[in-house]
Amino acid sequence: MAKELADVIVTAMVALDTVSGDGATVVEQQLQGRVEEEITAAGDIRLLQVLAISGDMGAIATAVYGALGTGPPGEVVEITHTWEDVEARLGLLILTAAAALDDLTGDAWDTVGERLRFLVARVAARPDMNPS
Amino acid sequence: MKVDTWDYVTRLRKWLDADAAPTSVQDARLLRVLKISEELGEVAEALHGALGANPRKGASHDWGTWRRNSRTS
Numbered sequence: 001m002a003k004e005l006a007d008v009i010v011t012a013m014v015a016l017d018t019v020s021g022d023g024a025t026v027v028e029q030q031l032q033g034r035v036e037e038e039i040t041a042a043g044d045i046r047l048l049q050v051l052a053i054s055g056d057m058g059a060i061a062t063a064v065y066g067a068l069g070t071g072p073p074g075e076v077v078e079i080t081h082t083w084e085d086v087e088a089r090l091g092l093l094i095l096t097a098a099a100a101l102d103d104l105t106g107d108a109w110d111t112v113g114e115r116l117r118f119l120v121a122r123v124a125a126r127p128d129m130n131p132s
Numbered sequence: 133m134k135v136d137t138w139d140y141v142t143r144l145r146k147w148l149d150a151d152a153a154p155t156s157v158q159d160a161r162l163l164r165v166l167k168i169s170e171e172l173g174e175v176a177e178a179l180h181g182a183l184g185a186n187p188r189k190g191a192s193h194d195w196g197t198w199r200r201n202s203r204t205s
Contacts, residue, residue: 001178002196008171013141014148015164024138050179053172060165068158086165093168104195109137116140123147 005101006115008053009094009108016090019083023091030091049100056093063089 016023065071066081101108148164155163180186181193 001175001182001193004171004175004178008168008175010141010144011164011168011171013138014145015161015168017138017141017145018148018164019161023141044183046179050172050175053175057169057172060168064162064165090165113137113140116137116144120140120143123144 002101002104002111003115005097005104006108006111009097009101009112010115010119012090012094012097013112016087016094019090020087023087026087026091027094030088030095034095046100046103049096049103052096053093053100056089056096060086060089060093 013023016026020026063081063085065077066079067083067086069077069079071077098108098112101111105111149160152160178193178196181189181191182195184191186192
């Protein structure tokens with residue numbers, strides 16, 4: 001479970017890096033605007049945490065359509081978002097997933113960092129990988 | 133968040149830019165956003181597995197620490 005959550009965060013970070021080129025700043029700004037809310041939910045909070053990531057994903061999809069000005073069948077739709085909106089929502093998803101991972105492993109960024117080192121080493125070990 | 137975290141992210145991104153099948157810049161963005169959905173599906177699968185929520189599959193996952201899982205994937 002921790003690995004899968006870390007992979008979601010890594011994947012979202014790669015997407016953010018692709019769109020913005022400066023993911024660190026985006027996430028840092030999101031962190032500063034964040035307000036800790038008291039948990040009042042009954043039942044298993046982990047279910048809600050994972051569902052919240054899906055909610056963030058939907059918001060990202062909406063923003064992508066809005067930024068492209070193209071709907072699912074390829075039709076022209078009104079441009080309602082910018083790529084900066086997409087970046088911000090990617091940042092929000094990263095923080096939502098990090099909060100869930102925090103509860104699981106105690107330190108989401110440590111877990112993500114270890115996962116990243118593993119993934120980068122796996123890429124570097126590929127025989128067809130050009131050193132660059 | 134450690135400073136070098138994003139350096140590693142950028143390394144992965146550049147690997148994708150260089151080695152993935154060629155596509156337009158715009159499609160690369162869409163693919164990388166869509167990839168999050170795929171990984172999120174695996175989280176949902178792991179959650180069901182950790183809770184034993186699927187009688188057919190039983191307890192197929194655990195909550196996991198990163199260390200325990202990192203060697204098997």
